[in-house]
Amino acid sequence: MQGDLLQALLTLFSVKHLLFLLGGTLLGLIVGFLPGLGGIAALSILLPFVYGGDPTLVLPMMIGLLAVTNTSDTFPAVLVGIPGTSSAQATILDGHALARKGEAARALGAAFSASLLGGLFGAVVLTLSIQFARPLILGVGFGEQLMLVVLALTMVGMLTGASALKGLVMCGMGLIFGSMGAAPATAEERLSFGMMYLSDGIPLVIVGLAMFAIPEMVDVLRKRTTISSVPELGSGTLRGFRETLSHKWLVVRCSSLGVLIGALPGLGGSVTNWVAYGHAVQTAKDRSSFGKGDIRGVIGPEASNNADNGGALIPTLMFGIPGSASMALFLAALVLIGVEPGIGMMERHLDLTFIIVWSLAIANVIGAGICLVLAKPIARLTIVPFARVAPFMFVIVFFAAYQASRAWEDLIALFVLGIVGMYMKRFGWSRPAFLIGFVLSLQLDASVYQSIQVYGMSFLERRGVQVILALIVVSIFVAARMKPHREPLVAEGPHAPVNKSPQAIFLGLLVAACLYTIYDVWHLNFLGKVFPMSIALVTLALLVAAAVLFSRNRPDYVFFDSEREWGDEDKPVHSDLHFQGWILALLAAIGVFGYMLGIFVYVTVFLGMKAGSRWLHAIVGALGAVTVLSIFGHFLALEYPRGLLQSVASLPWPFN
C-alpha cells in the first residue's frame, strides 16, 4: 500500500499531471473568489471535457478545483463581509471584525494557513480512514442523524448575543423560516404564499448574503469612510500564520469536526463552519473578544471548511453516495471516466484513490500558498474609500444572489431580507442564531419524523444515539454556564428603554410572523404541520417573555439600538433609509435596463454622486465591471437578470 501511495505521488509530479492539477486549482480559486459561484459552477463546465480523458489527468484537475473554493472564498468574507459560499459565513463574524480594525492581512494570513492545515489534515484522514470508514458511516442511522442535528443546534447557545432570550427567538425564527417549502413527510407546501419561487424555500446563499453582506456594507457606508478604522494595514500575514500555528490544537479539533461532518450523513457542509465556530467559543477560556475580532474565530471555521472536502470524499468514494452537490457532479464524472466508486473501490482503483488523496493535499498547498501571497495586496481594499468600492460590491452581491436559482425573485428576496438583516443588526437580534436555525430546519424536521417512522421511540435505545445525547447535554451545560461578555446596563446606554417604538415595531413583526405561521400550516396534515407549528408556539412564548421585559421601563439586554451608540454630534449623516434607497435603485436599474446596462448606469451614478469621482473615471470603472462580469459570463455560461428593456428590444451581447 505504501508503494502505491508513493507511486501515485510520483505520477502527479510529472509536468503534465502537475499542469492539470494547477489548472484546476487556479480555476477553483477564481470561482471561489467570486461570490455566488462555487466549485459546482466550474465543475459542470469541465464535465463535457472529462469523458474518455485519462483519469490520472482529469482527477487531479477536478480535485484541485473542489479543494480550494473554500480557501479563496475567505477574501470577500473577511474583507467586505460577503459570504461568497455558505461555508464562509461563520468566518465573517471575527474575520470581518478584524478587517475593520485594520488587521485584514492578519486575519487572511491566519485563515489561509488554517485552510492549508485543515485541508492537509482532511487528506491525511481520508488516507487513513479509507479502509475503516465504512462501519463508522454505517453506524450513523436516522436516530444518530437526528442527534447530530440537535448537537449542531446547541451551538446557538454560543451565539445568542447579549440577550439569550432574543438569541433563542432568532433561532426559532430561523427554524420557521427554513421550514418554508415542501414538508419532508407529506410534501405539502408551507409558508409559500402560493408563490412558485417559495415552494423550495429561499436559497441559503441569499439568506447568508442578506444577513451579512448587505447590513455590513451599509454599516460601513454610513459610519466610516474606509472598512478599516486605521489608515495603515496593521500586523501582517505572517503574524496570522504564526497565530494559527500557536493554536494548533484548535486547528486539529476543528479539522476533525470538518472531516466528521463532511463524512457522516445528516449534516451538510454549510453547517460545518458554524459548528467549528461554536466549538472555538465553547473551548475558549477568555471569550470576551469573540465577535469583535478574535483570531480563533477565524482559525476554527477556516480549518474546518477545508477539512470538510476530505470528509465529503469518503462517502463519495466508499459508497458512491455524494456528500454534497459538488460531490454529486464529481461522482457523475467518476462514473463517466470509468471509475466505479462504492464497495471495493480500494481494490479496484487503489492507484486512482491515492491520486485523489495526493491531489487534495497538493491543491490545498498551492491554493493556500497563492492566497497567502495575494493576501496583503488584496487586503489594501480595506483602506481605500469604501464609497468607491461599494457599488462594485453591491452589483457583485446581486450577481451572486441571482446565481442561486436564476430567477428575478432571487434579487427581490435578497433586497427584502437584506433590509430585515439591517434591522436585526441594529436592534441586536442575533443573525448567526437565525442562520443556524435556518440551515438546520429541514434536516431537523425530516430526521425527527424519519427516526420515529423507522424506530418509534426505540431509537433512543441505540448506543450511538445515547453517546451523542451525552454530548448534547454537555454542550447545553456549557452554553447555560456561559456569561456573555456584555457592556454594563446604564441609564443612557444602548440597552436603555429610550425611543422604543422602532424596536417595538420589529418585535411586533416577529410576533406576526409566528402567528401567520400557525395560521398557514393549520389546515395541513399532522405530519406536515407538527414541526413548524411547535416551533412557532415556542418562539411565540419566548417573544411574549421578551415583550414583558420590554414593557418594564428599565434598562435591559432585551433592548438594543445601535443608533444609540453615539451622541448627537457624531451621528452618521445618512439614515438606514438613505442606503436602502440606494440598494433599491440598483434593483430598479436592473429591472429597467437588465443586469449589464443596469450596473453600468448604477456604478457610474454611484461613483459620480456618492464617491465624488470624476464622471470619466466613473464611466471607466463601470465599464470595467461590465467587462469583467461579461467575460466571466461567457466562459462559465452564466446568465444575468433581464430587464424591461430586454423584453421589448433585442440587444447585442453582453446586454441581452
Add this chain to the structure above:
Amino acid sequence: MLDIPGKGILTLAAVACFTGAPVAGVSAQKVDFAGKRIDVIVPFAPGGGSDVYMRALQPYLEKHLPGKPTIIVRNVPGSRSIPGANQFQDRAKPDGTHVVVVSATTVASFVFDRAKVKFEMDKWEPVLLSPQGAIAYASPSLGIKGPKDLAKLKGQQLVFGGQSANSGELRFIMTLHLLGFKVNHVWGVNRGPARLGFERGEFNINYDSTPGYLGGAVQLVKAGKAVPIFSAGIINEKGELVRDPNVPDLPHFGEAYELVHGKKPAGPGYEAWLSVSKMNTMMNKGIFLPAGTPKPVLDAWRTAVKNLLNDPDFDKGAGKIIEGYPQFIGEAAKPIIKDAITFSPEAWAWLKNYFKTEHNVTME
C-alpha cells in the same frame, strides 16, 4: 450472477433508432448553425441526472449538428422543473437554437400540477427520448434469495425510504401496492441516502434507477447484502411490457405480479401503472424543440442525434449515459409521449383514489 451486457446492447440501441425514426434520407443541408450559440435549458440544478445527461451529449451534439455550433447549458433549477420549463415556453424561438431537457419529474409536473404549469409539453417537438429503467432489490433478512421467493414478502413489514408519493418514485411505490405488500413509507429521503439506509438495515426494500443500480447497488448484490427482485421493465414498440435489457435475467413488474398473485396483471390499477411507467421510465430523459419548429430544422436535429448515437466515440465515452436502452428519435417518440400524458378516466380515478387512501394526498 447478473450478466450486464455492454457494447452489444448499445449497438442494439442504435438499430432501434433506425427502425424507430423515419427521418433518414431527408436533406438537412439548408439548415446551418455555424457560428451560432445553442441555448439549452436544463430545468434542474447542476449535478442532477438531467444535467449530467445533457452535458454528456453536449460535445457530441456540437460535433454532429450542421455548422458545429456552440452549446450553452443553462440550469434553471427548482420547483419540480416547472419554472425552467415555463421559461422555455415563454422565450424559446422555433429556429433550432433553443432546446429544453425534460425528465420524468417534468412530465409528472405537467400531468399532476396543472395549476402552475404554463408550458405545453404536448405541443413541443421531441428530438430524443431516452428511457431509464428501475431495478428493485430487497434485504436478504426478509428470507428471500431471488425473484422466485417474491411471494414470501407478502405479509412481512417492508420499510421503504423515498422522496415523496407524487414524485418520480411513483412507478415504484405503485408496484409495491399492486403486489399487495405491507409497506411503511418513510418520506423525505433521496435515492442516495435511501441506499445508505438500506445498507444500514433501516430500510429492507429499495430500488435504484439503472445507473444507480449498475454503479452502486450491484456491489451490494455481489456482497450478498441485497437481492434483486424485479425491474420496472420497459415498453416495446408494440406497447407491451418487456424485460429491461440491462437486467435480462430479472423478471419485469408484470412477471413479478404473476409470481405473487398467480395471474397476469389487469384492471384500472395496472393501466394507471402502465401510464405512470411511461411517464417515469420511457420519458425519463428527453430533448425537445419548441412548438412550430420548421421541418428542416427538426430534421437537422434528428439527423444529428441519429449520427451521434452511431458515433463510435460516443459509444466508447459518454454512451454509458443511455445505458443500452432503445432511443426514440422525433416522430417515433410521439406515441409514447401521448400515452404518458393521457390517462383513461378509469385509470385516473384509480390513481386519485390511490393517492387519497394510501398517501393522504389530494389530486386536483
